Amino acid sequence: RKEVEQDPGPFNVPEGATVAFNCTYSNSASQSFFWYRQDCRKEPKLLMSVYSSGNEDGRFTAQLNRASQYISLLIRDSKLSDSATYLCAVNRPNTDKLIFGTGTRLQVFP
Amino acid sequence: DGGITQSPKYLFRKEGQNVTLSCEQNLNHDAMYWYRQDPGQGLRLIYYSQIVNDFQKGDIAEGYSVSREKKESFPLTVTSAQKNPTAFYLCATGPGTGGAYQPQHFGDGTRLSIL
Numbered sequence: 435r436k437e438v439e440q441d442p443g444p445f446n447v448p449e450g451a452t453v454a455f456n457c458t459y460s461n462s463a464s465q466s467f468f469w470y471r472q473d474c475r476k477e478p479k480l481l482m483s484v485y486s487s488g489n490e491d492g493r494f495t496a497q498l499n500r501a502s503q504y505i506s507l508l509i510r511d512s513k514l515s516d517s518a519t520y521l522c523a524v525n526r527p528n529t530d531k532l533i534f535g536t537g538t539r540l541q542v543f544p
Numbered sequence: 545d546g547g548i549t550q551s552p553k554y555l556f557r558k559e560g561q562n563v564t565l566s567c568e569q570n571l572n573h574d575a576m577y578w579y580r581q582d583p584g585q586g587l588r589l590i591y592y593s594q595i596v597n598d599f600q601k602g603d604i605a606e607g608y609s610v611s612r613e614k615k616e617s618f619p620l621t622v623t624s625a626q627k628n629p630t631a632f633y634l635c636a637t638g639p640g641t642g643g644a645y646q647p648q649h650f651g652d653g654t655r656l657s658i659l
Binding site: 476521534 | 579585587592594602634647648649651653
């Protein structure tokens with residue numbers, strides 16, 4: 435089983451839709467979780483950290499499900515500008531390493 | 545990120561040649577990382593450094609070398625031993641460990657191709 439797994443998509447959604455992505459991780463001892471956004475041919479940019487209690491930033495909500503070992507990202511009221519690849523990152527316990535998923539591609543259409 | 549500068553943006557390597565990618569940061573971060581990204585794949589860790597004059601191999605270190613002589617700088621050399629160097633190379637920094645792990649922030653990358 436891969437350490438971090440994401441559905442590659444693409445997820446094609448109309449403007450205004452709500453869309454959610456999951457990211458599963460294999461090591462139950464992982465403690466730190468992040469979502470990054472990567473535009474085509476650009477570097478990943480931190481979107482948000484994922485806290486145990488869940489957290490929200492505008493139209494974006496991140497949640498952690500420790501029992502099932504996954505994190506989720508919910509985007510409400512999708513905009514054309516949300517089109518990008520969304521990478522999750524999870525720490526490898528007892529190391530200083532982050533393990534990145536391969537990303538989920540989102541395409542928002544008019 | 546404005547505080548992490550990678551150069552050059554594009555680089556072409558001839559067969560048998562070593563090339564060096566630059567990464568400089570002014571964020572005063574202790575930890576620096578080099579990743580490689582291939583199309584349709586996630587980021588794979590090449591090398592990382594938590595402190596000056598110390599660095600560790602990542603998951604795919606073969607054919608690469610690094611140095612960390614200054615806190616601000618973490619250059620990556622792609623040697624001729626790396627037979628498939630064509631990729632997008634990303635440098636990242638982080639405050640380092642100490643309790644909860646902090647996110648990493650990336651430079652804008654170097655695209656390396658073989659001539």
